[in-house]
Amino acid sequence: MTNAPPANDDNPWCRALGIQVPDLDTVVDHPDANTYSMLIVALLEAGEPMTLSEVAYRFEVAGIADQPDARRSLSRCKPDRAPVYRDGDRYHLDPHDHDLDLWLFRLGLHPPRGSLPQRLPRDIKPVPPSSVALSFEELVEAWRDASLSSLSAQRVALAALDAAREPMRPTDVVSFVNEQTKWHVLMEPQTQFGRRGCPVAVLDDGRWSIAERAESALLAVRKAVRARLEVVRKSESLRSDPASIDAARTAHEQQRAAHGVELANMRRALLVGYPAKSPRVATLLDVEARRIETFIDDELALLRERLGAYEIIGAVEIRALLRALNFEPGSRRLAELGPPQKSKSLNRSGRTLKITLAMLVTGSCGISRPFGESAKLDGYLAAGQLAKLRARLEADAKALFALYEYGRLHGCVRLRWGFLDEAVPAPWVHRDEPTLHDLKARALKENRPLEVVVGNAPGWREPWARARTATVVKDDSGWRLKLVDDDGVAIADEDIQGARLVGKLEEQFAEEA
Numbered sequence: 446m447t448n449a450p451p452a453n454d455d456n457p458w459c460r461a462l463g464i465q466v467p468d469l470d471t472v473v474d475h476p477d478a479n480t481y482s483m484l485i486v487a488l489l490e491a492g493e494p495m496t497l498s499e500v501a502y503r504f505e506v507a508g509i510a511d512q513p514d515a516r517r518s519l520s521r522c523k524p525d526r527a528p529v530y531r532d533g534d535r536y537h538l539d540p541h542d543h544d545l546d547l548w549l550f551r552l553g554l555h556p557p558r559g560s561l562p563q564r565l566p567r568d569i570k571p572v573p574p575s576s577v578a579l580s581f582e583e584l585v586e587a588w589r590d591a592s593l594s595s596l597s598a599q600r601v602a603l604a605a606l607d608a609a610r611e612p613m614r615p616t617d618v619v620s621f622v623n624e625q626t627k628w629h630v631l632m633e634p635q636t637q638f639g640r641r642g643c644p645v646a647v648l649d650d651g652r653w654s655i656a657e658r659a660e661s662a663l664l665a666v667r668k669a670v671r672a673r674l675e676v677v678r679k680s681e682s683l684r685s686d687p688a689s690i691d692a693a694r695t696a697h698e699q700q701r702a703a704h705g706v707e708l709a710n711m712r713r714a715l716l717v718g719y720p721a722k723s724p725r726v727a728t729l730l731d732v733e734a735r736r737i738e739t740f741i742d743d744e745l746a747l748l749r750e751r752l753g754a755y756e757i758i759g760a761v762e763i764r765a766l767l768r769a770l771n772f773e774p775g776s777r778r779l780a781e782l783g784p785p786q787k788s789k790s791l792n793r794s795g796r797t798l799k800i801t802l803a804m805l806v807t808g809s810c811g812i813s814r815p816f817g818e819s820a821k822l823d824g825y826l827a828a829g830q831l832a833k834l835r836a837r838l839e840a841d842a843k844a845l846f847a848l849y850e851y852g853r854l855h856g857c858v859r860l861r862w863g864f865l866d867e868a869v870p871a872p873w874v875h876r877d878e879p880t881l882h883d884l885k886a887r888a889l890k891e892n893r894p895l896e897v898v899v900g901n902a903p904g905w906r907e908p909w910a911r912a913r914t915a916t917v918v919k920d921d922s923g924w925r926l927k928l929v930d931d932d933g934v935a936i937a938d939e940d941i942q943g944a945r946l947v948g949k950l951e952e953q954f955a956e957e958a
Contacts, residue, residue, distance in 0.1 A: 473509055727748050
Protein backbone atom coordinates (compact mmCIF):
# COMPACT_ATOMS: atom_id res chain seq x y z
CA MET A 446 0.00 0.00 0.00
CA THR A 447 1.42 3.38 -1.02
CA ASN A 448 1.04 6.61 0.90
CA ALA A 449 0.44 8.77 -2.17
CA PRO A 450 -3.30 9.17 -2.90
CA PRO A 451 -4.35 7.79 -6.28
CA ALA A 452 -5.69 10.02 -9.04
CA ASN A 453 -9.42 10.66 -9.10
CA ASP A 454 -9.85 8.67 -12.32
CA ASP A 455 -8.38 5.60 -10.62
CA ASN A 456 -10.48 6.00 -7.47
CA PRO A 457 -14.02 4.68 -8.04
CA TRP A 458 -15.38 5.94 -4.72
CA CYS A 459 -14.16 9.52 -5.14
CA ARG A 460 -15.28 9.49 -8.77
CA ALA A 461 -18.79 8.44 -7.74
CA LEU A 462 -18.85 11.17 -5.06
CA GLY A 463 -17.47 13.81 -7.42
CA ILE A 464 -14.66 14.83 -5.05
CA GLN A 465 -10.89 15.01 -5.17
CA VAL A 466 -9.02 12.20 -3.49
CA PRO A 467 -8.52 13.35 0.14
CA ASP A 468 -5.27 13.27 2.08
CA LEU A 469 -5.55 11.85 5.59
CA ASP A 470 -2.62 14.00 6.79
CA THR A 471 -4.65 17.18 6.17
CA VAL A 472 -7.64 15.91 8.18
CA VAL A 473 -5.83 14.83 11.34
CA ASP A 474 -6.13 18.21 13.10
CA HIS A 475 -9.70 18.94 12.00
CA PRO A 476 -11.96 19.62 15.03
CA ASP A 477 -14.60 17.15 13.77
CA ALA A 478 -12.13 14.36 13.06
CA ASN A 479 -12.52 11.19 15.11
CA THR A 480 -11.47 7.58 14.65
CA TYR A 481 -14.50 6.62 12.55
CA SER A 482 -14.40 9.68 10.29
CA MET A 483 -10.66 9.22 9.73
CA LEU A 484 -11.38 5.58 8.82
CA ILE A 485 -13.69 6.90 6.08
CA VAL A 486 -10.99 9.28 4.84
CA ALA A 487 -8.39 6.51 4.83
CA LEU A 488 -10.68 4.31 2.72
CA LEU A 489 -11.42 7.16 0.32
CA GLU A 490 -7.73 7.93 0.07
CA ALA A 491 -6.91 4.31 -0.79
CA GLY A 492 -9.86 3.92 -3.15
CA GLU A 493 -10.08 0.23 -2.31
CA PRO A 494 -11.08 -2.04 0.60
CA MET A 495 -8.68 -2.21 3.55
CA THR A 496 -8.25 -4.31 6.66
CA LEU A 497 -8.20 -2.58 10.03
CA SER A 498 -4.50 -3.41 10.33
CA GLU A 499 -3.82 -1.59 7.06
CA VAL A 500 -5.83 1.40 8.25
CA ALA A 501 -3.94 1.35 11.58
CA TYR A 502 -0.65 1.44 9.69
CA ARG A 503 -1.87 4.44 7.69
CA PHE A 504 -2.87 6.12 10.98
CA GLU A 505 0.65 5.57 12.29
CA VAL A 506 2.20 7.09 9.14
CA ALA A 507 -0.10 10.12 9.48
CA GLY A 508 1.01 10.58 13.10
CA ILE A 509 -2.41 9.87 14.57
CA ALA A 510 -1.38 7.03 16.88
CA ASP A 511 0.97 4.07 17.12
CA GLN A 512 -0.25 1.08 15.16
CA PRO A 513 -1.35 -1.04 18.18
CA ASP A 514 -3.26 1.88 19.73
CA ALA A 515 -4.80 2.79 16.38
CA ARG A 516 -5.88 -0.83 15.85
CA ARG A 517 -7.62 -0.91 19.24
CA SER A 518 -9.35 2.43 18.60
CA LEU A 519 -10.57 1.25 15.21
CA SER A 520 -11.99 -1.94 16.73
CA ARG A 521 -13.85 0.03 19.38
CA CYS A 522 -15.37 2.71 17.10
CA LYS A 523 -17.92 0.27 15.60
CA PRO A 524 -16.37 0.43 12.13
CA ASP A 525 -19.00 -1.84 10.54
CA ARG A 526 -21.74 0.78 10.17
CA ALA A 527 -22.97 2.85 7.25
CA PRO A 528 -21.39 4.14 5.10
CA VAL A 529 -18.66 1.58 5.94
CA TYR A 530 -19.45 -2.11 5.58
CA ARG A 531 -17.45 -5.22 6.26
CA ASP A 532 -16.84 -8.03 3.81
CA GLY A 533 -14.70 -10.69 5.42
CA ASP A 534 -11.68 -8.98 6.99
CA ARG A 535 -11.81 -6.00 4.66
CA TYR A 536 -13.80 -2.81 5.04
CA HIS A 537 -15.49 -1.13 2.09
CA LEU A 538 -17.31 2.15 1.47
CA ASP A 539 -20.75 2.62 -0.03
CA PRO A 540 -20.38 5.87 -2.05
CA HIS A 541 -24.15 6.07 -2.55
CA ASP A 542 -24.97 6.11 1.17
CA HIS A 543 -26.77 9.38 1.93
CA ASP A 544 -24.89 9.86 5.22
CA LEU A 545 -21.48 9.89 3.54
CA ASP A 546 -22.04 13.42 2.22
CA LEU A 547 -22.60 14.63 5.78
CA TRP A 548 -19.36 13.08 7.02
CA LEU A 549 -17.40 14.65 4.17
CA PHE A 550 -19.06 18.04 4.62
CA ARG A 551 -18.20 18.09 8.32
CA LEU A 552 -14.56 17.42 7.47
CA GLY A 553 -14.48 20.09 4.76
CA LEU A 554 -14.02 17.53 1.97
CA HIS A 555 -17.34 18.22 0.27
CA PRO A 556 -19.12 21.54 -0.37
CA PRO A 557 -22.70 21.92 0.90
CA ARG A 558 -25.41 20.58 -1.34
CA GLY A 559 -27.12 23.71 -2.66
CA SER A 560 -26.58 27.37 -1.84
CA LEU A 561 -26.40 28.79 1.66
CA PRO A 562 -28.69 31.68 2.70
CA GLN A 563 -27.03 35.10 2.61
CA ARG A 564 -26.77 37.24 5.71
CA LEU A 565 -28.00 40.81 5.69
CA PRO A 566 -25.51 43.29 7.14
CA ARG A 567 -27.13 44.91 10.15
CA ASP A 568 -25.83 47.35 12.73
CA ILE A 569 -26.39 46.36 16.33
CA LYS A 570 -28.26 49.14 18.09
CA PRO A 571 -26.58 49.87 21.47
CA VAL A 572 -28.64 49.56 24.64
CA PRO A 573 -29.03 52.52 27.05
CA PRO A 574 -27.12 52.52 30.35
CA SER A 575 -28.73 51.22 33.54
CA SER A 576 -29.33 54.81 34.70
CA VAL A 577 -32.02 55.17 32.02
CA ALA A 578 -35.48 53.76 32.72
CA LEU A 579 -36.74 50.85 30.68
CA SER A 580 -39.32 51.33 27.92
CA PHE A 581 -42.18 49.13 26.80
CA GLU A 582 -40.52 48.89 23.37
CA GLU A 583 -37.42 47.40 24.99
CA LEU A 584 -39.51 44.92 26.97
CA VAL A 585 -41.42 43.84 23.88
CA GLU A 586 -38.17 43.34 21.97
CA ALA A 587 -36.44 41.47 24.79
CA TRP A 588 -39.35 39.35 25.99
CA ARG A 589 -41.07 38.40 22.74
CA ASP A 590 -41.57 34.60 22.94
CA ALA A 591 -38.73 34.36 25.48
CA SER A 592 -38.66 32.27 28.63
CA LEU A 593 -38.77 34.44 31.74
CA SER A 594 -38.15 31.56 34.11
CA SER A 595 -34.87 33.14 35.21
CA LEU A 596 -36.70 36.31 36.34
CA SER A 597 -38.71 36.34 39.55
CA ALA A 598 -42.24 37.71 39.66
CA GLN A 599 -40.85 40.77 41.46
CA ARG A 600 -38.39 41.50 38.66
CA VAL A 601 -40.97 41.00 35.92
CA ALA A 602 -43.42 43.37 37.62
CA LEU A 603 -40.67 45.86 38.47
CA ALA A 604 -39.56 46.00 34.82
CA ALA A 605 -43.12 46.74 33.65
CA LEU A 606 -43.59 49.42 36.34
CA ASP A 607 -40.26 51.03 35.39
CA ALA A 608 -41.36 51.19 31.74
CA ALA A 609 -44.75 52.68 32.71
CA ARG A 610 -43.14 55.25 34.99
CA GLU A 611 -46.32 55.20 37.12
CA PRO A 612 -48.33 52.73 39.20
CA MET A 613 -50.28 50.10 37.26
CA ARG A 614 -53.21 47.85 37.96
CA PRO A 615 -52.14 44.23 38.48
CA THR A 616 -54.37 43.06 35.64
CA ASP A 617 -52.64 45.45 33.23
CA VAL A 618 -49.18 44.21 34.25
CA VAL A 619 -50.16 40.54 33.93
CA SER A 620 -51.91 41.20 30.60
CA PHE A 621 -48.83 42.93 29.19
CA VAL A 622 -46.55 40.07 30.20
CA ASN A 623 -48.99 37.51 28.77
CA GLU A 624 -48.91 39.29 25.43
CA GLN A 625 -45.15 38.93 25.19
CA THR A 626 -44.59 35.31 26.17
CA LYS A 627 -46.33 32.15 27.31
CA TRP A 628 -43.48 31.28 29.66
CA HIS A 629 -43.50 33.59 32.68
CA VAL A 630 -43.82 33.49 36.45
CA LEU A 631 -46.19 36.42 36.95
CA MET A 632 -49.77 35.95 38.07
CA GLU A 633 -52.37 37.76 40.16
CA PRO A 634 -52.45 38.07 43.10
CA GLN A 635 -48.82 38.16 44.30
CA THR A 636 -48.89 37.77 48.09
CA GLN A 637 -45.24 38.74 48.55
CA PHE A 638 -45.75 42.16 46.98
CA GLY A 639 -46.10 44.99 49.49
CA ARG A 640 -44.14 43.19 52.19
CA ARG A 641 -41.27 44.87 53.95
CA GLY A 642 -38.18 44.95 51.76
CA CYS A 643 -40.09 44.03 48.58
CA PRO A 644 -39.28 46.39 45.67
CA VAL A 645 -42.92 46.25 44.52
CA ALA A 646 -45.38 48.13 46.74
CA VAL A 647 -49.16 47.75 46.78
CA LEU A 648 -51.08 51.04 47.03
CA ASP A 649 -54.35 51.51 48.92
CA ASP A 650 -56.33 51.25 45.67
CA GLY A 651 -54.64 47.91 44.85
CA ARG A 652 -52.30 49.20 42.18
CA TRP A 653 -48.67 48.06 42.02
CA SER A 654 -45.93 50.61 42.35
CA ILE A 655 -42.15 50.81 42.70
CA ALA A 656 -41.36 50.86 46.42
CA GLU A 657 -39.12 53.42 48.07
CA ARG A 658 -35.45 52.50 48.40
CA ALA A 659 -35.74 50.02 45.50
CA GLU A 660 -32.90 51.58 43.52
CA SER A 661 -30.57 48.58 43.73
CA ALA A 662 -33.31 46.13 42.68
CA LEU A 663 -34.36 48.48 39.86
CA LEU A 664 -30.80 48.74 38.52
CA ALA A 665 -30.45 44.95 38.64
CA VAL A 666 -33.69 44.55 36.65
CA ARG A 667 -32.58 47.04 34.00
CA LYS A 668 -29.25 45.28 33.71
CA ALA A 669 -30.89 41.86 33.29
CA VAL A 670 -33.41 43.05 30.70
CA ARG A 671 -30.79 44.87 28.65
CA ALA A 672 -28.40 41.94 28.81
CA ARG A 673 -31.17 39.88 27.26
CA LEU A 674 -31.79 42.70 24.77
CA GLU A 675 -28.15 42.67 23.67
CA VAL A 676 -28.36 38.94 23.00
CA VAL A 677 -31.57 39.38 20.98
CA ARG A 678 -30.12 42.21 18.88
CA LYS A 679 -26.89 40.33 18.23
CA SER A 680 -28.86 37.28 17.18
CA GLU A 681 -31.02 39.40 14.88
CA SER A 682 -27.90 40.87 13.28
CA LEU A 683 -26.68 37.38 12.41
CA ARG A 684 -29.95 36.25 10.85
CA SER A 685 -29.99 35.49 7.15
CA ASP A 686 -32.07 37.33 4.62
CA PRO A 687 -35.61 35.80 4.69
CA ALA A 688 -35.80 35.96 0.89
CA SER A 689 -32.47 34.16 0.67
CA ILE A 690 -33.70 31.51 3.12
CA ASP A 691 -36.83 30.92 1.02
CA ALA A 692 -34.77 30.73 -2.16
CA ALA A 693 -32.34 28.24 -0.61
CA ARG A 694 -35.23 26.15 0.75
CA THR A 695 -36.97 26.13 -2.63
CA ALA A 696 -33.76 25.17 -4.41
CA HIS A 697 -33.16 22.36 -1.91
CA GLU A 698 -36.69 21.04 -2.34
CA GLN A 699 -36.38 21.16 -6.13
CA GLN A 700 -33.01 19.39 -5.97
CA ARG A 701 -34.43 16.76 -3.63
CA ALA A 702 -37.49 16.24 -5.84
CA ALA A 703 -35.36 15.94 -8.99
CA HIS A 704 -33.10 13.39 -7.30
CA GLY A 705 -36.16 11.52 -6.06
CA VAL A 706 -37.47 11.29 -9.63
CA GLU A 707 -34.06 10.12 -10.80
CA LEU A 708 -34.01 7.40 -8.15
CA ALA A 709 -37.59 6.38 -8.91
CA ASN A 710 -36.73 5.87 -12.59
CA MET A 711 -33.83 3.54 -11.85
CA ARG A 712 -34.41 -0.10 -12.76
CA ARG A 713 -34.49 -2.23 -9.63
CA ALA A 714 -34.18 -5.95 -9.04
CA LEU A 715 -34.27 -8.20 -6.01
CA LEU A 716 -32.25 -11.39 -5.86
CA VAL A 717 -32.56 -14.63 -3.90
CA GLY A 718 -29.90 -17.32 -4.23
CA TYR A 719 -29.61 -20.82 -2.83
CA PRO A 720 -27.43 -22.10 -1.29
CA ALA A 721 -26.33 -18.64 -0.20
CA LYS A 722 -22.56 -19.28 -0.14
CA SER A 723 -22.45 -21.18 -3.43
CA PRO A 724 -25.72 -20.62 -5.33
CA ARG A 725 -26.97 -23.23 -7.75
CA VAL A 726 -30.37 -21.61 -8.03
CA ALA A 727 -31.20 -17.89 -8.12
CA THR A 728 -34.48 -16.04 -8.44
CA LEU A 729 -34.55 -12.56 -9.99
CA LEU A 730 -37.50 -10.25 -9.31
CA ASP A 731 -37.96 -7.16 -11.46
CA VAL A 732 -39.48 -4.58 -9.08
CA GLU A 733 -41.15 -2.31 -11.65
CA ALA A 734 -42.35 -5.02 -14.03
CA ARG A 735 -43.30 -7.37 -11.17
CA ARG A 736 -41.72 -10.21 -13.13
CA ILE A 737 -39.95 -13.23 -11.64
CA GLU A 738 -37.41 -15.52 -13.27
CA THR A 739 -35.52 -18.42 -11.75
CA PHE A 740 -32.14 -19.62 -13.03
CA ILE A 741 -30.66 -23.04 -12.27
CA ASP A 742 -27.04 -24.20 -12.65
CA ASP A 743 -25.94 -23.43 -16.23
CA GLU A 744 -28.64 -20.78 -16.54
CA LEU A 745 -26.77 -18.60 -14.00
CA ALA A 746 -24.67 -17.23 -16.87
CA LEU A 747 -27.88 -15.78 -18.32
CA LEU A 748 -28.67 -14.31 -14.89
CA ARG A 749 -25.40 -12.38 -14.93
CA GLU A 750 -26.42 -10.88 -18.27
CA ARG A 751 -29.84 -9.90 -16.92
CA LEU A 752 -28.33 -8.26 -13.82
CA GLY A 753 -26.34 -5.90 -16.03
CA ALA A 754 -29.56 -4.08 -17.01
CA TYR A 755 -30.38 -2.98 -13.44
CA GLU A 756 -29.14 0.12 -11.62
CA ILE A 757 -30.22 -0.99 -8.14
CA ILE A 758 -29.92 -4.59 -6.92
CA GLY A 759 -31.19 -5.71 -3.53
CA ALA A 760 -30.71 -8.94 -1.60
CA VAL A 761 -29.79 -10.35 1.78
CA GLU A 762 -25.99 -10.27 2.13
CA ILE A 763 -26.04 -8.67 -1.31
CA ARG A 764 -22.28 -8.23 -1.78
CA ALA A 765 -21.41 -11.79 -0.75
CA LEU A 766 -24.20 -13.14 -2.99
CA LEU A 767 -23.03 -11.19 -6.04
CA ARG A 768 -19.46 -12.33 -5.44
CA ALA A 769 -20.64 -15.94 -5.20
CA LEU A 770 -22.50 -15.47 -8.49
CA ASN A 771 -19.31 -14.05 -10.04
CA PHE A 772 -21.01 -10.74 -10.87
CA GLU A 773 -19.10 -7.49 -10.50
CA PRO A 774 -21.57 -4.73 -9.45
CA GLY A 775 -19.28 -1.84 -10.37
CA SER A 776 -20.81 1.51 -9.42
CA ARG A 777 -24.35 0.18 -9.08
CA ARG A 778 -26.39 0.91 -6.00
CA LEU A 779 -26.67 -2.15 -3.78
CA ALA A 780 -29.55 -2.48 -1.34
CA GLU A 781 -28.80 -4.63 1.71
CA LEU A 782 -32.11 -6.20 2.75
CA GLY A 783 -30.89 -8.08 5.80
CA PRO A 784 -32.04 -6.92 9.24
CA PRO A 785 -30.75 -3.34 9.64
CA GLN A 786 -30.66 -3.93 13.40
CA LYS A 787 -29.35 -7.20 14.77
CA SER A 788 -30.82 -7.14 18.29
CA LYS A 789 -33.05 -5.20 20.66
CA SER A 790 -32.55 -4.73 24.39
CA LEU A 791 -35.74 -5.73 26.23
CA ASN A 792 -35.00 -4.74 29.82
CA ARG A 793 -32.33 -3.48 32.17
CA SER A 794 -31.30 -6.99 33.17
CA GLY A 795 -29.71 -7.43 29.77
CA ARG A 796 -32.28 -9.62 28.05
CA THR A 797 -32.05 -9.07 24.32
CA LEU A 798 -34.16 -10.04 21.34
CA LYS A 799 -32.41 -11.33 18.23
CA ILE A 800 -34.03 -9.67 15.24
CA THR A 801 -34.47 -11.88 12.19
CA LEU A 802 -35.52 -11.03 8.66
CA ALA A 803 -38.61 -13.22 8.99
CA MET A 804 -39.61 -11.27 12.10
CA LEU A 805 -39.46 -7.98 10.19
CA VAL A 806 -41.43 -9.37 7.24
CA THR A 807 -44.13 -10.72 9.53
CA GLY A 808 -44.31 -7.53 11.60
CA SER A 809 -44.37 -5.23 8.58
CA CYS A 810 -46.33 -7.19 5.99
CA GLY A 811 -48.33 -9.74 7.99
CA ILE A 812 -46.85 -12.76 6.18
CA SER A 813 -46.80 -15.50 8.81
CA ARG A 814 -44.19 -17.85 7.28
CA PRO A 815 -42.32 -15.72 4.75
CA PHE A 816 -39.33 -17.95 4.00
CA GLY A 817 -38.78 -21.64 3.37
CA GLU A 818 -36.86 -23.84 5.78
CA SER A 819 -33.30 -24.65 4.82
CA ALA A 820 -33.81 -28.37 5.42
CA LYS A 821 -36.66 -28.53 2.92
CA LEU A 822 -34.75 -26.53 0.35
CA ASP A 823 -31.77 -28.89 0.75
CA GLY A 824 -34.12 -31.83 0.25
CA TYR A 825 -35.62 -30.36 -2.92
CA LEU A 826 -32.16 -29.68 -4.31
CA ALA A 827 -30.80 -33.13 -3.43
CA ALA A 828 -33.85 -34.92 -4.86
CA GLY A 829 -33.84 -32.84 -8.02
CA GLN A 830 -37.30 -31.50 -7.27
CA LEU A 831 -36.57 -28.30 -9.11
CA ALA A 832 -40.21 -27.28 -9.60
CA LYS A 833 -40.79 -27.26 -5.83
CA LEU A 834 -37.48 -25.48 -5.25
CA ARG A 835 -38.34 -22.89 -7.88
CA ALA A 836 -41.79 -22.27 -6.32
CA ARG A 837 -40.32 -21.88 -2.83
CA LEU A 838 -37.59 -19.45 -3.88
CA GLU A 839 -40.08 -17.39 -5.85
CA ALA A 840 -42.29 -17.24 -2.77
CA ASP A 841 -39.25 -16.08 -0.78
CA ALA A 842 -38.57 -13.39 -3.38
CA LYS A 843 -42.16 -12.17 -3.14
CA ALA A 844 -41.91 -11.94 0.67
CA LEU A 845 -38.65 -9.99 0.31
CA PHE A 846 -40.34 -7.75 -2.25
CA ALA A 847 -43.20 -7.04 0.19
CA LEU A 848 -40.71 -5.93 2.85
CA TYR A 849 -38.75 -3.90 0.30
CA GLU A 850 -41.87 -2.03 -0.84
CA TYR A 851 -43.05 -1.44 2.74
CA GLY A 852 -39.67 0.13 3.52
CA ARG A 853 -39.85 2.32 0.41
CA LEU A 854 -43.32 3.53 1.38
CA HIS A 855 -42.54 4.30 5.03
CA GLY A 856 -38.78 4.75 5.13
CA CYS A 857 -38.72 2.07 7.83
CA VAL A 858 -39.91 -1.44 8.61
CA ARG A 859 -41.93 -2.64 11.58
CA LEU A 860 -40.66 -4.77 14.44
CA ARG A 861 -43.47 -6.46 16.34
CA TRP A 862 -42.77 -9.01 19.01
CA GLY A 863 -44.77 -9.41 22.21
CA PHE A 864 -45.21 -5.93 23.65
CA LEU A 865 -42.85 -4.38 21.09
CA ASP A 866 -44.13 -2.41 18.12
CA GLU A 867 -41.32 -0.21 16.87
CA ALA A 868 -40.06 1.24 13.62
CA VAL A 869 -36.60 0.26 12.35
CA PRO A 870 -35.08 2.48 9.61
CA ALA A 871 -34.87 0.84 6.18
CA PRO A 872 -31.31 1.45 4.93
CA TRP A 873 -32.23 0.79 1.30
CA VAL A 874 -34.38 3.96 1.17
CA HIS A 875 -32.57 7.17 0.24
CA ARG A 876 -33.69 10.28 2.10
CA ASP A 877 -34.62 11.94 -1.22
CA GLU A 878 -37.08 9.20 -2.15
CA PRO A 879 -40.69 10.23 -1.45
CA THR A 880 -42.43 8.28 1.30
CA LEU A 881 -46.01 8.10 2.55
CA HIS A 882 -45.56 11.43 4.37
CA ASP A 883 -44.61 13.16 1.09
CA LEU A 884 -47.51 11.46 -0.67
CA LYS A 885 -49.98 12.69 1.97
CA ALA A 886 -48.60 16.23 1.80
CA ARG A 887 -49.00 16.28 -1.98
CA ALA A 888 -52.52 14.84 -1.78
CA LEU A 889 -53.55 17.55 0.68
CA LYS A 890 -51.96 20.31 -1.39
CA GLU A 891 -53.57 19.12 -4.64
CA ASN A 892 -56.89 18.20 -2.97
CA ARG A 893 -56.63 14.62 -4.17
CA PRO A 894 -57.55 11.38 -2.40
CA LEU A 895 -55.31 8.36 -2.05
CA GLU A 896 -55.90 4.73 -2.79
CA VAL A 897 -54.44 2.66 0.01
CA VAL A 898 -54.02 -1.05 0.69
CA VAL A 899 -54.41 -1.72 4.41
CA GLY A 900 -53.60 -4.82 6.43
CA ASN A 901 -51.40 -7.58 5.07
CA ALA A 902 -49.19 -7.31 2.01
CA PRO A 903 -51.19 -7.01 -1.23
CA GLY A 904 -51.56 -9.93 -3.62
CA TRP A 905 -48.87 -10.49 -6.20
CA ARG A 906 -51.04 -10.60 -9.32
CA GLU A 907 -53.53 -7.85 -8.40
CA PRO A 908 -51.81 -5.61 -5.83
CA TRP A 909 -54.60 -2.99 -5.83
CA ALA A 910 -57.53 -5.41 -5.59
CA ARG A 911 -58.09 -4.50 -1.89
CA ALA A 912 -57.48 -0.77 -2.35
CA ARG A 913 -59.86 1.73 -0.79
CA THR A 914 -60.10 5.48 -1.00
CA ALA A 915 -58.74 7.62 1.81
CA THR A 916 -58.69 11.37 2.37
CA VAL A 917 -55.85 13.33 3.93
CA VAL A 918 -56.82 15.66 6.80
CA LYS A 919 -54.95 17.50 9.52
CA ASP A 920 -55.26 16.30 13.09
CA ASP A 921 -56.34 18.51 16.00
CA SER A 922 -52.85 19.97 16.39
CA GLY A 923 -52.89 21.18 12.79
CA TRP A 924 -49.42 19.72 12.15
CA ARG A 925 -49.78 15.99 11.63
CA LEU A 926 -51.45 14.62 8.50
CA LYS A 927 -53.66 11.59 8.88
CA LEU A 928 -55.75 9.43 6.58
CA VAL A 929 -59.46 8.75 7.04
CA ASP A 930 -61.69 6.40 5.05
CA ASP A 931 -65.07 7.22 3.53
CA ASP A 932 -66.71 6.72 6.92
CA GLY A 933 -64.35 9.18 8.61
CA VAL A 934 -62.47 6.43 10.46
CA ALA A 935 -58.73 7.08 10.83
CA ILE A 936 -56.33 4.68 9.12
CA ALA A 937 -53.08 3.99 10.94
CA ASP A 938 -50.08 4.82 8.75
CA GLU A 939 -48.13 1.76 9.84
CA ASP A 940 -50.93 -0.55 8.60
CA ILE A 941 -50.73 0.78 5.03
CA GLN A 942 -49.02 -1.56 2.57
CA GLY A 943 -49.48 0.51 -0.59
CA ALA A 944 -50.60 4.02 -1.48
CA ARG A 945 -51.03 6.02 -4.68
CA LEU A 946 -52.65 9.27 -5.79
CA VAL A 947 -55.93 9.22 -7.70
CA GLY A 948 -57.91 11.95 -9.46
CA LYS A 949 -58.93 15.20 -7.77
CA LEU A 950 -61.88 15.14 -5.40
CA GLU A 951 -63.93 17.38 -7.68
CA GLU A 952 -63.44 14.95 -10.56
CA GLN A 953 -64.36 12.03 -8.31
CA PHE A 954 -67.58 13.74 -7.14
CA ALA A 955 -68.48 14.56 -10.77
CA GLU A 956 -68.06 10.92 -11.80
CA GLU A 957 -70.24 9.76 -8.92
CA ALA A 958 -72.93 12.31 -9.83
